[in-house]
Amino acid sequence: MDIPSITRLACFAILASATLPAQTVKPPVATPPATVAATANTPAPPPATPNRAQILRGAYGPYRANNDLLYYHLDVRVDPVAKSIAGKNTIRFRMLADGSRIQIDLTPGLKVDRILMGATELKYTRDEGAVFIDFPQTLRKGQTYTIDFHYSGNPVAKGRFGGMSFEKDPTGSPWIFTACEDDGASIWWPSKDQWRDEVESMDISVAVPSTLTDVSNGRFVGKTDLGDGYTRWDWHVSYPINSYDVALNIAGYAHFSDTHNGLDMDFYALPADLDKAKKQFAQAKGMLDAFEHYLGEYPFARDGYKLVQVPYAGMEHQSAVAYGNQFDNGYLHVDWTHVGISPRFDFIIVHESGHEWFGNSITANDEADMWIHEAWDTYIESLYVEYHYGKPDAMKYITGWRAKVKNREPIVTERGVEATPPQDMYFKGALMIATLRSMLDDDKPGADARWFALLHDFYQHFKYRNIDTEQVVAWWNERTHRNLTPVFNQYLRHTAIPCLELNFDPATGTVNYKWQAEEQGFNLPIRVGTPGHWQVITPTQQWQVLKTPLTKEQFSVATDLYFVNVSKT
Template sequence: MGVLHAPVFGQTTPFTPKHADILRGGYGPYRENNDLLYYHLDIRVDPERKFVTGKNTIQFRMLAEGQRIQLELYPTMHIDRIVKGHTALKYTRDGGTVFVDFPTMLRKGRKYSIDFYYSGEPKEQGRFGCFTFKKDKEGKPWITTACESNGASVWWPNKDQWRDEVKSMMISVAVPNGLIDVSNGRFAGKRDLGDGYTQWNWHVHYPINNYDVALNIGNYQHFSDKYKKLTLDYYALPEDLAKAKKQFTQVKGMLEAFEHYFGQYPFEKDGYKLIEVPYAGMEHQSAVAYGNGFENGYLGRDWTGVGVSPRFDFIIIHESGHEWFGNSITAADRSDMWIHEGWTTYMEGLYVEYWWGEADAIKYLNGLKPKVKGKQPIVMPRGVNAEPDEDQYFKGALFINTLRSIVDDDQKWFTLIHDFYQHFKYQNIMTEDVIAYFNQQTGMDLTPIFNQYLRHTAIPTLELKFDESAGTVAYRWKADETNFAMPVRVGDLNHWQVIRATTDWQTMKTPLSKKNFGVATDLYYVNVSKS
């Protein structure tokens, strides 16, 4: 496939996908012909050999007749066999893609189950290594996973995409005696296998995306608490236990704030877990990974540089926020990942607002502005495994804060975002779903505004031309979207007035000079040009 420009989405940066990205990113006929129902991932992890063996039982319902389905497993891993009952199935590998063929036609509406046996040495890759064999300070094995970018198929076979999720899952992990595994879901018991290994079992009661599935193997110390009816389970290494008991008290305040804005923690049957890991952190569903050094801020830094972030532990707040956006609500394609990151970054601001007030929240969010690079649109080309850059976090959150100012009624705004989450929870959605919901609920046509911020690199500029002798100012938006129109507060910062600016020039009377005429750029993420 050639260079994609995706003009319908305002994509201006050329993007050339690789063959592997087309296979992994596309939702082709052998993915769309089936609906995932259930996984049982049953593996054994050998720390000394840095080796895994196991199988994934995959249950699915056919949505159309066919004899082939598409799964994924990295080519560095070995396929031992794939069977349906006692029947060995043929398969074809194309890089990380595995096409599984059945000897007879699979019927629409029928449920089927296969066992995918595999083994190998997962290779460390990506920012957090994806699957890493490390040692703790005492020299004991410390094995973790974090595979959002590289894909879960680095270490286990699955339908490695975002659109389709299993409805529930069982995770069984055998590790050497003396170690424990902490995975997603509710602890379902352990079993001594009699060969020096113990199997740890976890039952996931909710839909889960594949990259959230996690192993955390080590000499963990466990302590617990409760928030209302929700169980809180914490895991730390022995030398960090005291620090964890102090730092993890922030979880209850996080839950209180986010439940206030969006509703009940979405995975109550599975509980909430916070687990020490040797990397910064990751939003693994009901098993949040934590590696922020038991300090406030982010890795010891004032994250937004405005004096607010040192009041709380960034990783606890941000990664836990993903339980609502990213885990409960999941983007159906990596291209729309801002639904995870933009919303969760905005949730950081809501956490600040809940505990310290709106002024500090606005200060915190505006501290994100220097982080925006503006090199590519937030929404990337679809179906080619294209991941947005970090603007999805910062520009995404600033855009959502701008939407609040457009609604210009906090009671309506907080009802809107609460109901937005409740409407889409446990679903996989796209940007178009978000836009349609906001348009319907507000009665406004917000589509050009969404498109400007998400599908173009530039933010809108409010152009102002002053005629001080006449006491007037002319104004218009300079934007990529031809129908762009957005209200904005202007004038005296103590007595704002709202103007309904469009891309056409309009004129208003003002007693203010060019120097004293203000724009509420802390409430709207815009540029201003005065002449």
């Protein structure tokens, strides 16, 4: 790819052209070897004006905001032959304000059979994917209410992995699964389909043909033979859970189990793949060791940890992580970062399980802040590498992300609209966090320990909470006693990465320096000089001068530690 012409003081970098899959599923696809591309790629076209369906699903409107979810019981029957689902969701909620209407969501392709409060059938209005439920009397603030939402129909496969898909395993037996983060939980079950409000607990009951097993979130409670060729599988989720994390995995699974430091671990694979699963899934213990070391204990201990084989790449379904990496290291048999580190471990086990901490325990309030899930989870992949292989290999692993950054649109997008942020939320976001570590590292003994203490406290402060970008930034500002807002804003809310401009004057033995950045007040400290003899300067957006005996060719910037561009003139 050609590099566009640049001015004398413009900045550029060597980046690779890379493409993620559609964001229905989390892991990025493998990419070809790096090619040369400009740092400031062609800007993305302006986003299309949101349609009514996107606003109804994305906005936290008045009929969502007037109530607080407490509990779901999703009780359904799945018919592999008819490719249908039918049943009800019992929804318990507390009113936060007086009102007589609430919003629950269900795709227009599924039928609302009836909605009951006790024996009273409630009226409702459907508008795109929203179902507005009207009550005959005013529901009072502070009071708790329960409704039963009955529905049925044939889910329409949508998105890269279908939302809810009826497939066959290699033997021809049914293999039914859900993966619906972007398309929304309402593509297959009625729920308050947003991120901000989670139920405090949930029961999941799934009736399937008795030759099959359903694996869902939470702890297995038991199974009941219904006497008609179907068996109901019951699961209990004892933690808050986001609606898109709720999952059905239905197949003729083989099951094995283990424990690790008191945590129950359960694994489900097709019988033909059982031996491969027993070998590959052993890596889950090393994943737990690494993430618990840096962040704290596995966040859903009462519900246990599960890996469940699926026919797609993977997804972070809470306490029932979906796995489809073909029982091999790397990502789909590829060294997807092209630096020789990823073939040492199974990317899906590490990345998708990492979401148990960032994404499931800590959840963004709005899809626009999805970097809170993806950037932090991508970053802690490098901590897995650091824990098992050492910091130099972790730094090498981090460099593999640079080739995947596009810089076409901001990471934090418009809130209140159903829309997935750009892929830069993964790699650019993670590189921003690695830059933050270098910024806070004063290169004195104990710097790593101080960073890890901050990271641990950050996670512990927000675990089991739904948060915004502003809360993340405010926490780091308070704990570091620095104004990091311009740094976060530059990487999250603008397109280009910052450029350190260096203008050398051999006659005076000086170098003038400043940041070229879109965010006013950007002042990232950075190490310059020569490796092993760095000095920290704090450029601003005004020229400053530094005395140096180094020539332009000798003068270096620690670009392996900071995600920045450099221009020397």
